[in-house]
Amino acid sequence: MLELRRISKSYPGVDALRGVSLAVGAGEVLGLVGENGAGKSTLIRIVSGAERPDGGRIGFEGEPAAFASPADARERGIAVIHQELSLVPQLSVRENLFLGAGWSRRGIVRRRWEEREARRLLRLLEMDIDPDTRCSELPLGARQAVEIAKALALEPRLLILDEPTAALSPREARALARQVRELARRGAAAIYISHRLEEIEAVADRVAVLRDGELVHGIDRREPAAGDDGLAPLDRDELIEAMVGRSLSAEFPPRIPGAVGGARLEVRGLSAGRRVRDVSFDIRRGEILGLAGLVGAGRTDVARVIFGAVAPDRGEVRLDGARLELRSPRQAIRSGICLLPEDRRGQGLVLSRSARDNFALPNLDRFRRLRGLVDRRREGRAFSGWREQLGIRLARAGQRVATLSGGNQQKVVIARWLERGASVVLCDEPTRGIDVGARYEIYEWIRRMASEGKSVLLISSELEEVLGMSDRVLVMHDGRVRGEIADPASADPAEVLRIAAGIGHSEEPSVA
Amino acid sequence: MPERVGESAAGRWRRRLLDLLGRNLSVVVLVLLCLISSAATWREQNPITSRSGAAVARQVLEACQAPCSVLVVARDTEADRVFVQAIEHGLDVGGARIAGRVFGQPRDVRLELERIAGAGASVDAIATHRIGSEWGPVRTAGTPVFAPGSYRWPTFLTARNLLNVVNQNADIAIIALGMTLVILTAGIDLSVGSLLALAGVIAAVTAQEWFGGGAASPAGLLAAMLLGVAAAALGGLLSGTMVTAFRVPPFVATLGLMMLARGLALILAVGHQRRLVGGGAEGTPEAVRVEAAVFAWLGNGAVLGVPNPILLMLVLFVAAHLLMTRTMFGRYVYAVGGNVEAARLSGVPVTAVLLAVYCLCGAFAGLAGIVDASRFEGGRPNAGELYELQVIAAVVVGGASLAGGRGRIAGTLIGAMIIAVIQNGLNIAGVASYEQKVVFGALILAAVLLDRLQPRLGEFRRKPL
CATH class of the missing domain: 1.10.3470 (ABC transporter involved in vitamin B12 uptake, BtuC)
Incomplete structure (x- = not known):
């Protein structure tokens, strides 16, 4: 259906793609994996008409194709679900779904039909969303689902999904995988890009690995003896090795031995709106406390309340025995609490400024010299110190942070809090959208912070991550803490999922 | 900035130059505008200042042997007075004699010349500026006239403007x-x-x-x-x-x-x-x-x-x-x-x-x-x-x-x-x-x-x- 021949594309300073040839047939799902910067996004931009290749040919449904614009590609039946959301926040879910051309009857909106169709699409994805909700009122995960429904509504011939599940809960991700398979069964084709290999395993017939703009590895799962679903199991180690070009000994760095001390952060009866209901827990010195749960369970909200970004209705938080006021992030930072927000680009960084400025932003009082002047020498020294330690790759210190890869951006955020010397670190999805190599380094830093006696709260939608990294895991469902996993290393992920999904509602927190 | 592989040195420099221009576009625009304004206002300049006055005094002293009596002609404005002051100072230092001075109009020049002639004195030179040198009585007086040379310069680019x-x-x-x-x-x-x-x-x-x-x-x-x-x-x-x-x-x-x-x-x-x-x-x-x-x-x-x-x-x-x-x-x-x-x-x-x-x-x-x-x-x-x-x-x-x-x-x-x-x-x-x-x-x-x-x-x- 889609055939790429020797596609190449370069930008000043980089060859993003070097002669990539790739084909996707009707009824086939191609998994595309690779580290950040491997060229996946560029490839997608070319296929979807957002960018022209420097060389090579594209064929679509047997004809040579040179899409002039995304609209052109869309016309031909290519739908793309982007990493970044493209919804109009002020419009309702239904209005967003049918925003594109071609849904109306001579310019008149077919409201009744739209409502029916919207419900059908959302049901397919197992999303319980009222089509008349405003998109701005939806949590990130639900918005991502709407985005997917919007693409499915087109009944595309070729569906391209670029990290579609970054904000989805595991259940929603599985529903999405089913829909992609269903689409393929009906004769369409799909290209599925993800960092999450288990998703690739769930949907892809074939897997292609990109590295440094070249196709380095391919696996066809239909060839050898088939498994239950007709596909051979995927060797993840093989894939990871191909992606990084080196083999990782383990997915998570080893625990650094160190004594876990007494309680540092005590949360008692915290409530805020519908998302945080009577939440209580402690984090001890040197402990990594995992917070698991589905998207929308209130994990992010708990972190934001502790950080002072959202005012609580009830409850209190004590740090080393002293009650916190929870009035503003500024105050939280002063008391030694810091937050790595889930939406790094939207909430963590000022993209128009340099990496160094972003690093310095909460630390300016430390580089102050008489009356609010910034001591730039001291600032630069501090930054280059952390830059070296964390291995932040920059062309120069003044490089705009927007031009960095996800991993390097996250390292800038980590560097700023390391400089701050915070005693409580709230990590909200610290490895979202970050490639395998950088991910490992971030894990190492989380470990190291804990070994230095800091208390870490680790929020993650990836079960493996939260179980593999934490000393203890709390599972949230519907704003409440529903269970505690005392020994995550040997815990059964299925059990965590069961609690997170709210199955078997026990009033008492169950202890595994 | 990462260098592009295989880029020629000339290409690199051109890219850097474009980069620099792009980042300082407003400076480039300002300079261009100043150049355009200058070109559009490229006119003959006849400044009436103390500097041009001193220059006239030097001209007179070079051309006329001391003791030399000089008539100074100017209009009745602030700038003219400064100009005249500079001439007289220059002549004074050089040992020339001031036969008379006029602040006013062509008519005043004629009256002054008549007064000097009436007194039996003579005028060896007239020192004035561009405008004065074109007055009728000055041109027909029969004595050498000295005025500062004019030059061409953009009006836009004068300190005053x-x-x-x-x-x-x-x-x-x-x-x-x-x-x-x-x-x-x-x-x-x-x-x-x-x-x-x-x-x-x-x-x-x-x-x-x-x-x-x-x-x-x-x-x-x-x-x-x-x-x-x-x-x-x-x-x-x-x-x-x-x-x-x-x-x-x-x-x-x-x-x-x-x-x-x-x-x-x-x-x-x-x-x-x-x-x-x-x-x-x-x-x-x-x-x-x-x-x-x-x-x-x-x-x-x-x-x-x-x-x-x-x-x-x-x-x-x-x-x-x-x-x-x-x-x-x-x-x-x-x-x-x-x-x-x-x-x-x-x-x-x-x-x-x-x-x-x-x-x-x-x-x-x-x-x-x-x-x-x-x-x-x-x-x-x-x-x-x-x-x-x-x-x-x-x-x-x-x-x-x-x-x-x-x-x-x-x-x-x-x-x-x-x-x-x-x-x-x-x-x-x-x-x-x-x-x-x-x-x-x-x-x-x-x-x-x-x-x-x-x-x-x-x-x-x-x-x-």
Whole structure:
């Protein structure tokens, strides 16, 4: 259906793609994996008409194709679900779904039909969303689902999904995988890009690995003896090795031995709106406390309340025995609490400024010299110190942070809090959208912070991550803490999922 | 920047040059404009200054053996007197004798020549300037005439014209500083023109009514001026409060203040006039006059030949530049404008920063109002109308992004100068003011287009991976 021949594309300073040839047939799902910067996004931009290749040919449904614009590609039946959301926040879910051309009857909106169709699409994805909700009122995960429904509504011939599940809960991700398979069964084709290999395993017939703009590895799962679903199991180690070009000994760095001390952060009866209901827990010195749960369970909200970004209705938080006021992030930072927000680009960084400025932003009082002047020498020294330690790759210190890869951006955020010397670190999805190599380094830093006696709260939608990294895991469902996993290393992920999904509602927190 | 593999050295240099030009586009535009203005005003120059006077004296002394008696001819103007003084000083030193001097018209030259002839004396040379050398009696006197040689030089590029251009736009540039801060936070302030008027009127009215008018002490006048600035700053604080505490869009909040401040300025001026004339006054006054030399000094005086408004402008620009690049406050402003949520989560006191920004913008408008009032020796309630648009134009042309987070103080200075130079160039070229509006409209659109295009250019230069 889609055939790429020797596609190449370069930008000043980089060859993003070097002669990539790739084909996707009707009824086939191609998994595309690779580290950040491997060229996946560029490839997608070319296929979807957002960018022209420097060389090579594209064929679509047997004809040579040179899409002039995304609209052109869309016309031909290519739908793309982007990493970044493209919804109009002020419009309702239904209005967003049918925003594109071609849904109306001579310019008149077919409201009744739209409502029916919207419900059908959302049901397919197992999303319980009222089509008349405003998109701005939806949590990130639900918005991502709407985005997917919007693409499915087109009944595309070729569906391209670029990290579609970054904000989805595991259940929603599985529903999405089913829909992609269903689409393929009906004769369409799909290209599925993800960092999450288990998703690739769930949907892809074939897997292609990109590295440094070249196709380095391919696996066809239909060839050898088939498994239950007709596909051979995927060797993840093989894939990871191909992606990084080196083999990782383990997915998570080893625990650094160190004594876990007494309680540092005590949360008692915290409530805020519908998302945080009577939440209580402690984090001890040197402990990594995992917070698991589905998207929308209130994990992010708990972190934001502790950080002072959202005012609580009830409850209190004590740090080393002293009650916190929870009035503003500024105050939280002063008391030694810091937050790595889930939406790094939207909430963590000022993209128009340099990496160094972003690093310095909460630390300016430390580089102050008489009356609010910034001591730039001291600032630069501090930054280059952390830059070296964390291995932040920059062309120069003044490089705009927007031009960095996800991993390097996250390292800038980590560097700023390391400089701050915070005693409580709230990590909200610290490895979202970050490639395998950088991910490992971030894990190492989380470990190291804990070994230095800091208390870490680790929020993650990836079960493996939260179980593999934490000393203890709390599972949230519907704003409440529903269970505690005392020994995550040997815990059964299925059990965590069961609690997170709210199955078997026990009033008492169950202890595994 | 990573070097592109296999790029030739020439290609690399061309790319670097383009990069540099792209980043300093407004400077390039300003230089180009100055070149165009210079070329368009390339005229014969006949300066009447002490320097040209000294040159004439030297000419005379070279051509005529001492003792040599010289008639000096000039018009009756300030510049001519300086010119003549220099000639006479030069002749004196060289040992020549001054037979007589004329300040006036061709007729006076004839009378003077007749007087000298009547007295039995002779004239060996006439020293004058270009204009004098063309007078009938001078040409027909039968004696050698000496005048400074003329040369060709752009009128635009004379010190007098340049100082004039900058001086006339100093108030716009000063307000543009405050506006830059507001625009950096992704806001806008429409009230600056009205705050300018309000500050001027308050300074003038208080000077008249509280501090004794023309007889006011310098300290009293200073207090009146500070009151004017403080009132404008307070106005800014009001906008800031609306924007932060009540989340009113800046456009609307400052639109309200714009009308409010203009109305207040008129009310104060009318009230003052009524008290002055005793209730019967009709209409609105042009200005609340303050006749005190100290009051007028700020707007009309000069230090070392540089007009005070220019000096004030330069000092404020340096201060604002340092504020934005070297202080925590500056970093906070950029952060709030670039991403308000990230700034808040990084511990930036967002509300305080916004309040300070609007307050500063008001204060800068107030300062410009004081300069205006001083220049016209009175607070004019109708001063500064439509200034907000000119100021925003200067900031945008200077490269600041209306979306916030991007822009530099130096850029604003250049933006203000670009507008001033275009205006001056069009004036010299004789373009009517209503025709000029078309040019400025097009300029603003071009600047905004560039603003839209620039991020894309940047992306092209350094693709995020």
